[in-house]
Amino acid sequence: MSDSPPRRLPRIAISVGDVAGIGPELSIACAADQAVKGVCFPVLYGPAEVLRRISVQLGYATAEMPQIVDVPIEQPESVIAGQFSAATGQASFDAVSRAIDSTMAGESSAIVTGPIQKEAWHEAGITFPGHTELLASRTAVDQFSMMLTSETISCVLATIHVPLADVPSLLSVDLILRAIRNGADALARRLRRPARVAVCGLNPHAGENGLFSHGEEANLIEPAIAQARSEGIDIIGPLPPDTAFTPRMREQTDVYICMYHDQGLIPLKALSFDDAVNVTLGLPIVRTSVDHGTALDLAWQGVASRRSMMAAIRMVIDLTEKP
Structure with missing residues (x-):
């Protein structure tokens, strides 16, 4: 005994x-x-x-x-x-x-x-x-992020409960980088290995090289990704949001970084409506x-x-x- x-x-x-x-x-x-x-x-x-x-x-x-x-x-x-x-x-x-x-x-x-x-x-x-x-x-x-997660998919939001029209003006390199760091850290602790991070673009086709954007991808999202990569984070993007959540992409991704609330919540709730969890990071x-x-x-x-x-x-x- x-x-x-x-x-x-x-x-x-x-x-x-x-x-x-x-x-x-x-x-x-x-x-x-x-x-x-x-x-x-x-x-x-x-x-x-x-x-x-x-x-x-x-x-x-x-x-x-x-x-x-x-x-x-x-x-x-x-x-x-x-x-x-x-x-x-x-x-x-x-x-x-x-x-x-x-x-x-x-x-x-x-x-x-x-x-x-x-x-x-x-x-x-x-x-x-x-x-x-x-x-x-x-x-x-002030360095917090919202993550919605399940066994199927995890999404960290750069902006949270704000009107869609306000999202572009609220985005910044620091804000996006915060979401990346928090998401990468959370999934690394959960999985006990480096997390694979995928960052969504803000605009259709991730801006199509500026044709469908006001420079958000080039001026905000890409610099944040470059900084995260220099810190050793395994990261890709910015991805076109309409193809970021396909089954093949999900197999290669541990956590998505989404620019606004519904960009992350729509795929998450479509895939895991009954068993998703909200975690406040940071x-x-x-x-x-x-x-x-x-x-x-x-x-x-x-x-x-x-x-x-x-x-x-x-x-x-x-x-x-x-x-």
Whole structure:
């Protein structure tokens, strides 16, 4: 018999997202899963009264309920499935803020976030466009990137939640190089070998040597690629976006660097809608998230797929355990 002490499971803070959506039921179900409890100690952050009401509606026994850090919401009895409000937005913001505090203080090992309703944040007067920007602000980081990843495909975004018309003016050599470095580092740690990086062009046909561009490929993307290559990164591009994601190209690529949100999200969700994970790169803490929305039409019915939430928990454990 071994005399070694039992392994201490990492405490994972799970912010449940907007309580009017599917985040709470996914958080409850996954945190109660024996496979999850075997690798971590999950703690839910959200309005306890609403979470208990949802768990009863879905038939969970009291003994199955995970630990909850109560983040109060105004008039919890008035919260209705599928109907977000300023109150649900404020509650989801407060929940993830508490989870960040816990992780920054070392009480939790990492954060998993459920889906928020961005309109609800706006109604509550919250100016952050999403989790990623909030996390960067709260951790005082400016060299961050958003990566969406699955077993099939990984995409890092140079720009994130901005109007498409603003993308060209926001791109810079430094911004693109940051996405390249963060993506190459993340996949190298995950795969334990140098990552193969492919960079998408911004314009049709990657600009067609300037015919279909305003010089973004030549003046911004190509210099960033050249600098990354000089640093030893295995990298190609800029690739025409319409052929970058073919099966043959995916076989040769570990991570794509995409210039704007939908350039990466469209192929990722087409290939891995149910099991993709959102990872914020460049933070001093580990954070993963589901890669889907609040699905208000499915809320509190117990029918929403758990695959992305389970993948986010598995990913956060993987990233937390690796050196």
